[in-house]
Amino acid sequence: xxxxxxxxxxxxxxxxxxxxxxxxxxxxxxxxxxxxxxxxxxxxxxxxxxxxxxxxxxxxxxxxxxxxxxxxxxxxxxxxxxxxxxxxxxxxxxxxxxxxxxxxxxxxxxxxxxxxxxxxxxxxxxxxxxxxxxxx
Numbered sequence: 576x577x578x579x580x581x582x583x584x585x586x587x588x589x590x591x592x593x594x595x596x597x598x599x600x601x602x603x604x605x606x607x608x609x610x611x612x613x614x615x616x617x618x619x620x621x622x623x624x625x626x627x628x629x630x631x632x633x634x635x636x637x638x639x640x641x642x643x644x645x646x647x648x649x650x651x652x653x654x655x656x657x658x659x660x661x662x663x664x665x666x667x668x669x670x671x672x673x674x675x676x677x678x679x680x681x682x683x684x685x686x687x688x689x690x691x692x693x694x695x696x697x698x699x700x701x702x703x704x705x706x707x708x709x710x711x
Contacts, residue, residue, distance in 0.1 A: 579707040582696045583638035587631050598624035646704040654697035662690035
């Protein structure tokens with residue numbers, strides 16, 4: 576298994592269990608406890624889960640190519656943009672914590688670290704593609 580294959584596989588599995596399934600299965604009342612969104616509709620949660628599935632399709636193609644020891648740069652760039660953007664937004668929100676109403680609405684330091692680590696892994700993959708597809 577290569578670094579890139581491991582990175583994409585972990586991202587896919589974690590996203591399915593901690594984002595896609597909860598956001599498609601839980602009702603709006605449950606999800607509002609963990610987010611800052613208001614309203615009675617599940618539509619925003621379902622739309623977000625659908626967008627994540629679209630990203631996971633890209634990561635799936637990247638994992639398939641990494642298994643064949645080829646770097647699919649489009650999947651790496653998707654990882655850079657989505658995880659870099661997510662970690663930057665969450666980091667900014669984390670530093671605005673004085674404006675929070677409750678601790679449930681705060682950006683989780685664990686989420687910032689996870690998204691940041693995947694971002695760094697994707698940047699590393701873009702800079703050194705031959706290293707990240709070599710089996711270890």
